[in-house]
Amino acid sequence: MMWKPELLAPAKNLERLYVAIAYGADAVYLGGQKYGLRARADNFTEDDLVQGIQFAHQHNAKIYVTLNAFLHDADFEGFAEYCQFLEAIGVDAVIVSDLGVIRRIQASSNLSIHLSTQASCLNVYAAQVWAKLGVKRLIVGRELSIAEAGQIRQQTGMDVEMFTHGAMCMAYSGHCTISNFTAGRDSNRGGCIQSCRLPYHLPTDHAIEQAQPTELVAFMSSKDLWGISQIGDFFTHQICSLKIEGRMKSSFYVALTCKVYRQLIDAYANGTLDAALLAEAAAELQSVPHRDYTTGSLETPADRSSVFERLHGINTGTHQYIGLVLDVTSETVIVRLLEPLAVGDRLEIVPFVGEPIAWTAQQLTSITGEPLQSMRQDSVVCVAKPEGLERWGAIAQWNVVRLASNASSSNTQPVLESVAV
C-alpha cells in the first residue's frame, strides 16, 4: 500500500469528532477544558474524552489533545494528574508549545509529544533542539514551504506535520500579544480575540492624496490557507500529517474540508488526481465559510496577495449550512436544523463519499408525523424521500445538510487560476 499522509481534523466537541472521523479524518485534535489555546471552544470534559477516544479507536482514528497554551506557574495545578489521566484513557499524543509543559508531561507520564505550531519551529537547528527535548513530531510554522518542511524532516528524521487548510495567524505563532495589552485577554492562554482581523486607521498614500489623515484598511488580516494544489508536494516531502485548522468551526466546515482532503489524498495515492478533481475540490471548499483562499507560504513566502483586504469582511461561503442528519429511514431523513427549512427549498445532503445528494423538499413532517410547510431552527424535521432519488442509501447519520447556491454571498473566489497536479 502506498504511503499516505495522515488527515488531521479539528473537533470542537463530540459531534465534530464524530463528523470528522465519519468524513475521513485519520486523526482528530481537540482540547480539554484547561491548558489549551481555545478557551472559548466547547472543549471536552474528561468523560467526553473517554467517549471520543473510544469512538475514534473503534474507527481506526487517533486522538491528539492540545496542551498548547503558554502556562504560568499557577496554571500547572492538577496538570500531572491530568497527564496521567490522558495516558490512561489512551490519548495518542498531546500537542504542546511550552518547554515547561513538556518537562511536566515527561515527569508524570509517557505521553507522546507533538510540538505545536505555537512554538514557531521553522528551521533544522530549532527542530534538533526540540528533538533533544523529547518531541516526537513537529507541527511547523505556517511560514514554511513544503520543501523547507521536507528538508527539516530529512535532516532530523523527525515526523513533520503541516497546516494545509484554514485560518492563519498573521504573526509568527505565539508572537502576538495584542489581546493581552488591549483587551486584557491572554492571546496565548486561550484569549485571542483576533485583533488582526479588524480594520485599522492607517495614514496611507491614498489617504494623503485625498487630503485625509488616515484611511481605514484591513492590512493585518490573512486569507485562509488551502493546499489542494500542493497535495503532491506533501507526498513528495513525506509530510506525515496534513492539518486542518478550526477547532471553533462548525460540523459543516469539518465535514467538507475532511471530505475534500480525504478525496484528494486518496486520489493522489491512487494516481487519479487530475485537474477536474481539483476543480471540484475547489468548488466544494468555496461552499464553507472562509476568508478567500491563498496558498500562503506553502510554495513561496506569503506576499501581499495573502492579505484579506476586505473591510469588515466576514467568513462567507456559497452554501448555507442548515443541519445535520440524525437518522435515516426508508422513507425519510431526520434532520436537526440549525437554520429554518421550508417546502420548496433546494437542499443538498453531503454524503461521506461521492457527489452531494440534492432535491427540492416537497414534503416535510414533524417527528410525530404532522405535515409541515416549514420548520424553524433549533428543531428537528423529517424530510420525505422524493420518488426516484438515487443513492438514498448513501445518506447517513452525521451527514451535513446545506442549501444550494446562497445567492446573497459576495465572497466567492474564482476557482483555481492554475492547477498543478
Place this chain on the structure above:
Amino acid sequence: MQFNTFASSSRDLERCAHAPQLQEVLLEPALLARQGRLGEAEVQSLALEATQRGLRPVLVWDIVMTERMLSVVSDRLQRWDLRRFAAVRVSDVGAAYWLTTHAPEMPLQLIVETGNHNLEALQGWCELFGTSLERLILSIELPEKQLVEYCQSLPVACELLGVGQILLFYSPRSLLSAHISNPQEEENAPYLETTVAFEESPQRPFPTVETAHGTLMFLDKDQFILDRLEALKAAGLHTVRLDLRHLGRDGDMAIDIDRICQQILDDPVVLRKQWVRETRAPFFNANRTTSLFNRMKSKLDDYNTPQRLAEVVAAEKGQYLVFYTTQSFHVSHIKSIVLTTGEELPLPQNLVFRDIHNETVEAIAPQQLIITEWIKKVVSGSLLIGGSGE
C-alpha cells in the same frame, strides 16, 4: 544591577561610556535583527569601538527564521568575526543551537519573552544550554512576584525591559508597503514607520514598523518600571534594558542615555513623570481571560458525561420534546432535566418515552431519537440527566 541599551553610532557609544552603570550595548545588524539597520562593516566597527570604550558589545540576532532564511544567515555569519562581540542574544532556539555548534565559546543570551512564562521552562533552557547560557531575557508579561522568584531561583543572569516600547505583534509579512511608500528607497534595508489605530479608538495610535524581516506593531504606551526596581534588584536582577530606539533621531538610538541613567539612580519617579511617552502600569496584572470566559461558558459543563443521558434537539411548545441519546440507559435511571440556564427540573411523573416509530421504550440505546410530551421551560440544548449509583 547594570543597564544596557541599543546603539547605532559612535555618538551613541560616547554617551553610553559616560552613562553610570551602563555596561553593555546592543548592536543590531540588518541581517540578524528584527529592527536592525546596520551593515556588517558598521556593526563590526561599532563592536570594536565599544570594547575600546570599556563597553560590552552584544550582537542582536532576534529574528525568527525559516530554514531558507537560516541557511542564508548561516552562510554569511560564518564569515563574520564573532570574536569582536562579548555575547550574542537570540530569540529563535535554532539560532541558539547554531551558535553552540559554530561558536561554542560564544556566550549566549536567550530571549525568552515569548512562550516562557513558567519556571519549569526557564530551568529547562538553562539545563539545555548549560554553561553556554549567560543570560535569560525575561518576559514583561510576568507579574512582579514571579520575576522576583525567577531572579532568585535561576542559575543564570536575568534581564528585563526597564523602559521602552512594548512589542504586540511580529509578522514575517510585509504589511505596510502595500499602503505606504518607502521615502528613503532603501531597497537593501527597507524601513517603514507609521501608526495604526483600531477603528473605534483612533486616538490610540500603535507605532508600527516594517523591515526586511517583517512587520512589528507596538503598544501606544511604553513600559516603565525604573521606579520599581528595588525588589528586583534585591532579588538579583542582573540587567535592566533601556530601549530608546523609538526615540532616536539622525541615526542615533541612545539619545540622552547618560542623563537617563543618572536620573534612574537619582530620582526615577521624576523621570517617569517626565517621560516623553505615556507609560503603562508597571507590571502585568493577573490575566482576566479565565474569569471572563467563565461567565460565557455553558452552565451544563459541570455535568459529566456519565450523567448526560441525552440532549434535547427539539422542543415544540405544547407538542413534544425530541431527545438525542448519548448512551444507553433505562428510563428508571433518569433523574432530571437541566436547562441551558443551569436550572434543574424534576422529571414529570408518568412521562412516556417513544421512539420515532411511536413505540414506547424503556431500555434506550445510544444515538437514538426519543420523543416525549413537551415540558414547560425545556428548550433545545437542555440535558437529560441520570442519577448516580442506580
